[in-house]
Amino acid sequence: MSKTDYDKILVINSGSSSLKFMLFSMEHETMIAKGLVERIGTDKPRLVYKPVGKEPLTKDVSAPTHGEALQHVCEVLVDPERGVLKSLSEVGAIGHRVLHGGEAITKPVLCSEEVKNIIRACIPLGPLHNPANLAGIEACEKICPGTPNVAVFDTQFHTTMPRYAYLYAIPMKYYTEDKIRKYGFHGTSHNFVTHATAEFLKKPVEELNAIICHLGNGSSIAAVKNGKCFDTTMGLTPLQGLMMGTRCGDIDPAVCVFLGRKGLSPDEIDTLLNKKSGFYAMNGIASADMRDTIAAAESGNEDAKNAMLMFAHRVALYIGGYYTLIGGADAVVFTGGIGENSDEARQLIIERLNALGCFLDAEKNRATHGQVAVISTKESTLPAIVMPTNEELMIARETYRIVTQ
Numbered sequence: 340m341s342k343t344d345y346d347k348i349l350v351i352n353s354g355s356s357s358l359k360f361m362l363f364s365m366e367h368e369t370m371i372a373k374g375l376v377e378r379i380g381t382d383k384p385r386l387v388y389k390p391v392g393k394e395p396l397t398k399d400v401s402a403p404t405h406g407e408a409l410q411h412v413c414e415v416l417v418d419p420e421r422g423v424l425k426s427l428s429e430v431g432a433i434g435h436r437v438l439h440g441g442e443a444i445t446k447p448v449l450c451s452e453e454v455k456n457i458i459r460a461c462i463p464l465g466p467l468h469n470p471a472n473l474a475g476i477e478a479c480e481k482i483c484p485g486t487p488n489v490a491v492f493d494t495q496f497h498t499t500m501p502r503y504a505y506l507y508a509i510p511m512k513y514y515t516e517d518k519i520r521k522y523g524f525h526g527t528s529h530n531f532v533t534h535a536t537a538e539f540l541k542k543p544v545e546e547l548n549a550i551i552c553h554l555g556n557g558s559s560i561a562a563v564k565n566g567k568c569f570d571t572t573m574g575l576t577p578l579q580g581l582m583m584g585t586r587c588g589d590i591d592p593a594v595c596v597f598l599g600r601k602g603l604s605p606d607e608i609d610t611l612l613n614k615k616s617g618f619y620a621m622n623g624i625a626s627a628d629m630r631d632t633i634a635a636a637e638s639g640n641e642d643a644k645n646a647m648l649m650f651a652h653r654v655a656l657y658i659g660g661y662y663t664l665i666g667g668a669d670a671v672v673f674t675g676g677i678g679e680n681s682d683e684a685r686q687l688i689i690e691r692l693n694a695l696g697c698f699l700d701a702e703k704n705r706a707t708h709g710q711v712a713v714i715s716t717k718e719s720t721l722p723a724i725v726m727p728t729n730e731e732l733m734i735a736r737e738t739y740r741i742v743t744q
């Protein structure tokens with residue numbers, strides 16, 4: 340087969356109750372269609388389909404499992420009126436976002452039985468995502484037989500961390516027997532932004548030192564040294580590190596012991612720290628959303644103001660630490676829903692980076708929402724850059740590379 344046979348790459352992000360998709364033409368890396376099936380397994384599943392240059396469509400569908408959901412996606416992609424493909428055989432390969440590949444998987448891979456077994460073996464490390472990711476792969480194998488499936492893992496970018504960065508200082512048997520260690524997440528985004536930043540700075544990626552701040556509902560920072568991940572804020576699970584929409588981030592682990600002794604079950608502690616903490620717990624308005632928090636802070640809500648300061652304080656703390664550990668950086672980079680769009684959050688963070696030689700250009704910062712821009716002053720020795728992420732395109736690129744190499 341020639342490269343053009345692989346031009347169309349379908350990207351699937353299969354969650355516990357949703358299946359998101361994006362179809363790319365790789366010749367110019369253009370997105371042709373996107374959408375999702377949501378509420379899979381409920382009595383009200385819905386297909387949302389947005390083809391570029393054609394009428395969008397939203398309709399109720401029947402989707403008891405990911406298999407039926409994918410069937411609807413395939414049908415709409417070849418629909419005579421709204422479709423963007425003549426036949427499904429035009430899809431050269433399918434790229435899947437997979438949460439957890441553990442230590443075994445360090446790069447994107449063609450899905451084989453062995454790879455699926457690894458994804459299965461990592462279910463204890465990603466209990467919500469890995470089963471859904473696997474369901475997406477198996478649905479594609481059934482509905483598009485013969486089309487290669489490639490798995491791109493959220494953890495793989497971080498597999499270059501040194502041992503002293505990823506081990507927790509607890510008895511080694513929990514690492515050797517249970518694989519308890521730092522893994523890190525958002526790897527596809529950190530990888531995309533690392534490459535995009537190197538290109539923007541006109542530097543070979545192997546020479547790039549950068550601190551990538553992916554700030555969204557879930558937030559993490561990656562310290563990138565010579566183009567590779569040296570450390571990251573998320574850990575065994577996405578709970579560690581920064582304060583997030585509903586996750587607490589770093590706390591004294593003894594808090595869990597304390598809550599356990601108080602009578603909360605492991606599941607209750609899990610829910611408390613993952614779903615009821617972070618901005619949701621701290622901003623006085625019980626919302627996980629940054630826009631709501633900013634609006635509340637602007638209207639004088641002291642809890643919301645404090646939540647913003649807590650967030651900025653912790654982000655700046657990690658940036659400072661990582662800056663030292665990687666021996667200085669070419670840039671600190673902001674991405675994700677908050678990083679790309681919230682000039683308020685960026686301002687609070689950058690105001691805390693002056694000791695590193697990073698100073699805010701307030702006007703540029705205010706004018707930057709979702710586009711690439713330098714938002715630090717010319718005099719800054721550590722530039723601050725806003726760089727939109729594109730995880731789906733990164734998955735499509737990796738998938739295309741694997742099937743055409």
Ligand code: ADP
Pocket residue numbers: 554555556557558584627628629630631675676677680681682708
């Ligand atoms: P996820 O982690 O779910 O992918 P996103 O990266 O989309 O999340 O980020 C969602 C966050 O980005 C929300 O807290 C949202 O309020 C915030 N956000 C999006 N647009 C803006 C904006 N214009 N100003 C401030 N915050 C924004």
